[in-house]
Amino acid sequence: MSEPKSPSSAERTRRDFLQRSAAAVAFAAPTIVPPSVFGATAPSNRINVACIGTGNQGFLDLKLFMAQPDCQLVAVCDVNRGSGGYKNAEDVRGREPAKQMVEQHYSRRSEGGTYKGCDAYSDFRDVLARDDVDAVIVVAPDHWHEAMTIAAANAGKDIYCEKPLGRTIAGQRRMIAAARENGRVVQTGSHERSNPYVRAACEFVRDGGIGKVERVVCNVGRHNKVGPGPGWQEAPVPAGFDYDMWLGPAPDAPYHPDRCLYNFRFIDDYAGGQTTNFGAHSIDMAQWGLGTDHTGPTKVEHVFADYLPEGSLFDAATYLNFRCKYENGAVLECVTGHPSVRCMFYGTDGVVSIDNQGQNALVIPRDATPDMLRKRVKYHSGSDHVRDFLDSVRSRSEPAAPIEVGHRSASVCHLGNIALRLREKLSWDPEAERFEGTKADAANELLDREQRDSWTT
Ligand SMILES: NC(=O)c1ccc[n+]([C@@H]2O[C@H](COP(=O)([O-])OP(=O)(O)OC[C@H]3O[C@@H](n4cnc5c(N)ncnc54)[C@H](O)[C@@H]3O)[C@@H](O)[C@H]2O)c1
Structure with a gap:
């Protein structure tokens, strides 16, 4: 076995893209790509993303998506307005802290040093009703993955759904059916892929x-x-x-x-x-x-x-x-x-x-x-997995963890x-x-x- 290299992000993206394009699976239904996903990283050409579930992993996923220059976090959603009591009890999570984190992130990058433009919702259906949302991250607990993914697919959104895919085998099959019927890109959050x-x-x-x-x-x-x-x-x-x-x-x-x-x-x-x-x-x-x-x-x-x-x-x-x-x-x-x-x-x-x-x-x-x-190497694949998802949203090819x-x-x-x-x-x-x-x-x-x-x- 030849030593696995850690390719640069650009090499990796290109290589993975070419590999997957060759093996790309045609989506079952014609895919309508929103105009906002074409072109470079001009604001009007970014992929607009909303995060549903802003707890322990939601905060990490938010950071990984915000780090991608061609993606804009436009909305967060959580049934919790904001509190401690998460994995590390003292960490404050929920929709208001998430909105604050997103706006602070973009403020640091904006010329005037301020940014307001991430909306906070308690009902994910209000997020899915927005025409300007291209993709959603489903990071609510497992028992919600099925209903949210199906609703998102039916609303024409691409989906990064955290692992495990669903709560039951039959429910996961229903998720697949909805994704395929609607021609959606779905990345499962098993990021080691x-x-x-x-x-x-x-x-x-x-x-x-x-x-x-x-x-x-x-x-x-x-x-x-x-x-x-x-x-x-x-x-x-x-x-x-x-x-x-x-x-x-x-x-x-x-x-x-x-x-x-x-x-x-x-x-x-x-x-x-x-x-x-x-x-x-x-x-x-x-x-x-x-x-x-x-x-x-x-x-x-x-x-x-x-x-x-x-x-x-x-x-x-x-x-x-x-x-x-x-x-x-x-x-x-x-x-x-x-x-x-x-x-x-x-x-x-x-x-x-x-x-x-x-x-x-x-x-x-x-x-x-x-x-x-x-040799022991430090490598966390979360950001590559998010990059891979965004590339698939653009190319309409299969992501690493279909x-x-x-x-x-x-x-x-x-x-x-x-x-x-x-x-x-x-x-x-x-x-x-x-x-x-x-x-x-x-x-x-x-x-x-x-x-x-x-x-x-
Ligand atoms: N990829 C990974 O390595 C990894 C790591 C940890 C967790 N996860 C996955 O992420 C998911 C969430 O886990 P967690 O540890 O972040 O849990 P968590 O409890 O910390 O966060 C879940 C959040 O979802 C919110 N929520 C619940 N129902 C909701 C609804 N109807 N609408 C909007 N928000 C809702 C909760 O209020 C909470 O803030 C799980 O499926 C878990 O398996 C993946």
Whole structure:
């Protein structure tokens, strides 16, 4: 394997663009490109972007998009006016702090030193109703991804949807249908797809660099927050927080501060625990290296899952282990481990290990010499992934993590969670996307879930 280089941004953009153009998939419906996406970076030619969900990751995504000169953040949206209580409790997030950050960013660049021009909304439908918004970033909790992506696609917006793509396998299929019917570009936020180190490692594995892959181990992290135990009490909804709109398609439930901001990922009604949270990166790498981007395993098996006591607010597995088998015999094992080692491929002729952020894609062939071992490099692919999305919006070619690929990676996570819940070994038909065999009925029930009120799509 030749040393993966870290190409300059311009080289990377051009190379990736050429690669993808060659393999570009025609969009199902004719695409109407808004006039604002043509030309250079003159204000009238920028891609106007709105961010829906301005919490922990929303702030990071906002910064990554604002750093791109041909993109203009014109609106932010959050059901929270502004508060602490996020991943780092002291960080103040929400729509008003986000608007302030965006306007300060553009003020620093404007001649007069002031800028007002980023609107703040609490209802994302008001954002989608704006004709001047070309693309949206969906960074709300997972249970919202489906409804927001479908509504955005129907409104003619391109979409950068954070990982994991959706909350259910059936819902993700509906997202794909809406994106394709409307000819939209959708980038899934599994940003390691734009990491040249991860790309090189996965291509090496796929091209037979470590022989036949027999086993892949994907790590997901432990819970990094502690929720309230059995007997927890409902709390008053804080002023400035539209709780009903936060719940959206999820079932009605009493408010508790540990339910919503950041912590939703540990509650089954909103997300799939660390399986989908980290798995949307590590299992995505496994799918890439195995060459199974457009399919999935044929077996999925519960090995171990532990949960907090019955009645706790957090009901996702705290420690877990599930195993999938692919048609060619490769086994994918997902375990609660240290997520700094994301993904390890074990082949007949060697091993490839991909660390957190692809910082250390380590190749260990049987005949490894010391200089074959990768030097540790710092590399965060978030900004490349955003750049790649904007390039695709302009060129109308497939982005690095197309919606179908995001769907298949997240599906493996959902399949694992279903096997864990049922404590079963299940057969899966990746073509029909249905479980088969004697235990299929209960498992197929979990491929979709009811969506509250008018959020049914
Ligand atoms: N790419 C990555 O590495 C990465 C990292 C972290 C999180 N994420 C993803 O980003 C998403 C958000 O996670 P987070 O950690 O930022 O959560 P968060 O709770 O910190 O932020 C989510 C924000 O969305 C808002 N929100 C909820 N419902 C809304 C609605 N109807 N309209 C507008 N805003 C709404 C919340 O009020 C909150 O401010 C998740 O899907 C998560 O998996 C991706």
